[in-house]
Amino acid sequence: xxxxxxxxxxxxxxxxxxxxxxxxxxxxxxxxxxxxxxxxxxxxxxxxxxxxxxxxxxxxxxxxxxxxxxxxxxxxxxxxxxxxxxxxxxxxxxxxxxxxxxxxxxxxxxxxxxxxxxxxxxxxxxxxxxxxxxxxxxxxxxxxxxxxxxxxxxxxxxxxxxxxxxxxxxxxxxxxxxxxxxxxxxxxxxxxxxxxxxxxxxxxxxxxxxxxx
Amino acid sequence: xxxxxxxxxxxxxxxxxxxxxxxxxxxxxxxxxxxxxxxxxxxxxxxxxxxxxxxxxxxxxxxxxxxxxxxxxxxxxxxxxxxxxxxxxxxxxxxxxxxxxxxxxxxxxxxxxxxxxxxxxxxxxxxxxxxxxxxxxxxxxxxxxxxxxxxxxxxxxxxxxxxxxxxxxxxxxxxxxxxxxxxxxxxxxxxxxxxxxxxxxxxxxxxxxxxxxxxxxxxxxxxxxxxxxxxxxxxxxxxxxxxxxxxxxxxxxxxxxxxxxxxxxxxxxxxxxxxxxxxxxxxxxxxxxxxxxxxxxxxxxxxxxxxxxxxxxxxxxxxxxxxxxxxxxxxxxxxxxxxxxxxxxxxxxxxxxxxxxxxxxxxxxxxxxxxxxxxxxxxxxxxxxxx
Numbered sequence: 001x002x003x004x005x006x007x008x009x010x011x012x013x014x015x016x017x018x019x020x021x022x023x024x025x026x027x028x029x030x031x032x033x034x035x036x037x038x039x040x041x042x043x044x045x046x047x048x049x050x051x052x053x054x055x056x057x058x059x060x061x062x063x064x065x066x067x068x069x070x071x072x073x074x075x076x077x078x079x080x081x082x083x084x085x086x087x088x089x090x091x092x093x094x095x096x097x098x099x100x101x102x103x104x105x106x107x108x109x110x111x112x113x114x115x116x117x118x119x120x121x122x123x124x125x126x127x128x129x130x131x132x133x134x135x136x137x138x139x140x141x142x143x144x145x146x147x148x149x150x151x152x153x154x155x156x157x158x159x160x161x162x163x164x165x166x167x168x169x170x171x172x173x174x175x176x177x178x179x180x181x182x183x184x185x186x187x188x189x190x191x192x193x194x195x196x197x198x199x200x201x202x203x204x205x206x207x208x209x210x211x212x213x
Numbered sequence: 214x215x216x217x218x219x220x221x222x223x224x225x226x227x228x229x230x231x232x233x234x235x236x237x238x239x240x241x242x243x244x245x246x247x248x249x250x251x252x253x254x255x256x257x258x259x260x261x262x263x264x265x266x267x268x269x270x271x272x273x274x275x276x277x278x279x280x281x282x283x284x285x286x287x288x289x290x291x292x293x294x295x296x297x298x299x300x301x302x303x304x305x306x307x308x309x310x311x312x313x314x315x316x317x318x319x320x321x322x323x324x325x326x327x328x329x330x331x332x333x334x335x336x337x338x339x340x341x342x343x344x345x346x347x348x349x350x351x352x353x354x355x356x357x358x359x360x361x362x363x364x365x366x367x368x369x370x371x372x373x374x375x376x377x378x379x380x381x382x383x384x385x386x387x388x389x390x391x392x393x394x395x396x397x398x399x400x401x402x403x404x405x406x407x408x409x410x411x412x413x414x415x416x417x418x419x420x421x422x423x424x425x426x427x428x429x430x431x432x433x434x435x436x437x438x439x440x441x442x443x444x445x446x447x448x449x450x451x452x453x454x455x456x457x458x459x460x461x462x463x464x465x466x467x468x469x470x471x472x473x474x475x476x477x478x479x480x481x482x483x484x485x486x487x488x489x490x491x492x493x494x495x496x497x498x499x500x501x502x503x504x505x506x507x508x509x510x511x512x513x514x515x516x517x518x519x520x521x522x523x524x525x526x527x528x529x530x531x532x533x534x535x536x537x538x539x540x541x542x543x544x545x546x547x548x549x550x551x552x553x554x555x556x557x558x559x560x561x562x563x564x565x566x567x568x569x570x571x572x573x574x575x576x577x578x579x580x581x582x583x584x585x586x587x588x589x590x591x592x593x594x595x596x597x598x599x600x
Contacts, residue, residue, distance in 0.1 A: 066333060073340045080344060084351035104330075106337055110344070117348075127341050128334070 001034050002042040011047045014068045015060065026075045036083055036118055037207070040111055044072055045203050048107065052152065052181045073107050076114070083114055091120040095210070097148040098126035098135050100159040108180050109150030115203050119210055132166050139171060146175050146213070148206075151182040160187075164194055175213075179206065235293070235303055235318035239265050243278055246313070257296025265316065268293055270300040281307040282314050291318070358426065365422035368415045375415060379408035417548035421531065424555045431473040431559055433584050438467035438509065441474050442502050445481035452486060457494035460485075464502040470509055471584030472560060480553040480564075484513045484576045487549065491517030491537065491574070509582050516573040525566060529554040553578075560584070 006025065013021040029039060048069065055065040097113045099106050106128035116123035126138060139147060147167060151160045160178065167176060176197045188199045200206045228236055229249045238247035243265045253260065256268050266276055270292040281289055285308040292300040303318030382405040390398060423429045442464055453460045481502075488498045492515045499514040518537040520528065529550050557564040562580030 066329075070333075070336055073337070077340065077343050077347075080347035081351075084347050085354065104333060104337075106341075110341075125341060125344065128337050 001032075001038050002029070007043060007046065010043060011050060014047055014051065014071060015054075015064060017064070017067045017071070019071045019074065022071050022075060023078070026078055030078060030082065036079055036086075037115065037203075039079065040115060041203055044075070044111060048072060049181060069105065069107050073110070076107075076110065079114070083117060086118070088118065088120040090122075093120075093146070093210075093213075094122045094124070094142060094144040095146045095148060096124050096126060096135075096139060096142060096144040097150065098130040099128045099150050099152075100130075100156055100163050101132055102129060102159045103151055103153060103156045104128045105152035105180075106150070108152060109148065111203060112148055112150065112179065112206050115207055116210055119207060121210060132163060135163070136166065136170055139167065139174070144174070146177065146210070147171075149176065149178045151178065151180040151187075154182040154185040154187065157182060157187050157190075161190065164191075164197055168194055168196070177206070177209065233320060235305075235316070237265060237316040237318075239278060239314045239316060241279075241312060241314075243276075252318075255293060255295050255301065270294050278307060278314050278316075279309075281305075282309040285309075293318070361422045361425045364418055365426065368418040368422065371415050372412070372419075375408055375411045379405065379412055382408055414548075417552060420552045421548055424552070429555065429559065431476065433471050433473055436470050436472055436474045438470050438502065438504055439464065441478060442467065442481070445478040446485060446500065448482060449485040449489060453489050453498065456489060456492070458489050458492045459495075459497045460489075461497050461499045463500070466504050467502065468504060470504060470582045472509070472580065473556075476556045477560070477580075480556050480578065481511065481513075483549045483553050484511075484578075488513045488515035488517075488574075488576070491515050493517070504582055507582055508579050510577070510579045512575050512577040514573065514575040519570040519572050519574055520566065520568040521570055525568060528566060529564070 010022060010025050013025070026039070026043070029043070051060070051065055051068045054060045055062065095113070095116050097109045097116075099109050106125075110125050113123035113125040124138075124142065124144075126135060149160055149163055151157065160182075164176060164178070167174065173196070176194075177200045178191065178197065179200045179202075183199060183201065191197050191199055198209070200209055228234060232249070233251055234249075235252040235255065236247075236249040237245050237252060240246055245260050245263055245265055245268075248260055252268075258268075260268055265278065269276060276291070281287070285306055288304045288306055290302055291305045292302045295301050301320075304321060305316055305318045308315045308317075382401060386398070386401050386405050389401070393401070420429075446460070446462060450460060485498065485500055488500075492498055496516050498516075499512075501513075502509070502511050504510070520537065531548060531551050554564050557578045557580060560580040562578055564576070564578040566574055566576050568574035
């Protein structure tokens, strides 16, 4: 439903910081009843990974990357009325998703939470740069079935490791999954040292995984 | 070692073309005679020849360049009007060189970094709060729909037993008048009257739950307005007669119209009944219905105690009643005006009241005569009402 031409147009607008043009494209897709999953997979996820790559290879500045992310996050707000009002078949399962401490890129984790909602899970998104003690307290209070940790910048990997270790030591049987652009640079090997921790690379994979669980 | 001369030349070249610092060379009178590329880019204008004060956003109008230049180590915060329209603050130093003044402006990178981070975090928090809000709104909508379903079911199930109570208590009132003493007969009459009130409440609740659930369809049909008006007022005539209130009825230009007859009858009956209930015996209640090619207009005017201005805005909301008391202590469910409003909304019309405390109230409604532009009952918010 999203042609490569439309994707390219959207990506160009995003990189040029043309918020209103991006809004027009997304609103038009929503008006044409595009499935939310397609919008997330084929427009938001794809373009954000591309923006991230361009930044990682010093092709665009941090400012441009942040602007593109902020625009996309604003566009998610256009989707929410539809996403939350859809009559999902509620699975009675809860997931808590958070960014690692010092990780200020939150949109990937938020999109994962939205995909979980779309699949009938009650998905709480805690936000960026979440202090570990807050996260632990929240997990203790809400007793989720699954915890997701998102990491975008590879250099924050040590914060993620710390997060996994603390959660694992406090909640021995709680399943954890991790994901995000950071893992394109490595890091999945170290996950083998922890039980019940899985790397899930894409939105499609997270959907597949929660459907199976 | 690179000779100083080359370093100075290259440094100046960089400052002139690439650096984000601003550089202005000013005459004694403040006129700009030279500026680096950054200054031109930031101000977005040809600034050579302008006075330095013209590129500043200076609310004090006291930029005294000569006194600034007396101490070149001192920094002054000055805001530049930029091409984006947003002023940008620079930290300026001024240096007297021969007859001219050189002004250097720098950005405070730490300050900008701090602001960037705060804006980023605030934006994220705002977006997260928006997500939560949408999620909670959706939950509230679902809970409200469940509440309406429950309300509808409860009201529906109550209808039959209340009907039985009303019927049998009515029989008893009629058939035991000779047998019971006056006190016991009074008990029965109270039971019978209370059953009537309960039945009305249940009917109103059923209407409200249907409206709230969005299952309140209009049955539009061609209607003879004169016949509809007459039928609407039948119960009101009996009520007015019993209370000794005079109905002054007038209708003009009534012809055919397209509307939901039963529901408009319900509105007219409800508004006129209210007017009678707030009137004292002997008072006159004026009822008018007119029609032209485009609109049907109705009003009912009483000379009762009127409504306080602060209560007018609440009248068409659920379970709201004016503080004034009906003249014979009649009871109401507090849902009648809400239902009337919803019915008029559904006809793409408007309903409002003019009232003066101590002088009475006039309730109006206006709907399209040919039933055009009908909309859902929920699409017309309270604040669009002319009340």
